[in-house]
Amino acid sequence: MEQMRAILDEYREHLPMSGRQIFYRMVGVYSYPKRERDYDRLMEHLNRARRAGLIPMEDIRDDRAVSIGPGAGFEGPAHFWRSVRAAADGYHRPLTEGQPRAVECWIESVGMLDMVAKVAGNFGVIVYASGGFESVGAKYAAARRIAARTVPTTVLSIVLPGAPTCGRTLRLIV
Known part of the structure; x- marks a missing residue:
């Protein structure tokens, strides 16, 4: 548990992390065994720690959860125009434009x-x-x-x- 927390602290500015990322850091830093059953065991400990509130849910990303469907839409014209203004504020030219490579x-x-x-x-x-x-x-x-x-x-x-x-x-x- 302390090793997982140390990894999350080390990567605080890059959170959320996936369980697989934590596993590879455990292998590289703490010589954690690199077998699939050890990965499964680590994920079980991680999930239990999250459910117990020992590790914040939002610190871990699940790349397997995927959804497809229509967007939520807009809550009305004012919401639409706020979105248009926000998109316009983010306009920029590609940094690669005119580069030789x-x-x-x-x-x-x-x-x-x-x-x-x-x-x-x-x-x-x-x-x-x-x-x-x-x-x-x-x-x-x-x-x-x-x-x-x-x-x-x-x-x-x-x-x-x-x-x-x-x-x-x-x-x-x-």
């Missing part, structure tokens, strides 16, 4: 997307996550996106410590 950042873990995007976004870099091993569909979409550009593309690939790499490091410059 496009840059993409690829990560294997969807759980890391928010953290990496906070940093990369400051430089106009979009972060792509495929939720585990990159799928054929994700690779195909990336190839089409990169091929459509008029400037060369550099892909930065981030692999989590302890993640399987098949003995290869991805370096792709198109």
Whole structure:
């Protein structure tokens, strides 16, 4: 419990974290066993701690909870126009406009997307996550996106410590 709390404190500015992120930090920092049954056991402890109020619910993100459906809409014309004004206030030109090279950042873990995007976004870099091993569909979409550009593309690939790499490091410059 104390180790989980220490990890959450260490990453306070990046919360919420996923259970998988906490597991990898436990493996890397505290030599926690890296087996699926140990992950399941850790998740059970984490869930019990959350239910008991020992760890705030909002500190943990569940990437498996997904929904699809129509948006909530607007509560009336005034709400609509506030939304339009807020969108206009957020207008900006892409930082990459006019640059001699496009840059993409690829990560294997969807759980890391928010953290990496906070940093990369400051430089106009979009972060792509495929939720585990990159799928054929994700690779195909990336190839089409990169091929459509008029400037060369550099892909930065981030692999989590302890993640399987098949003995290869991805370096792709198109």
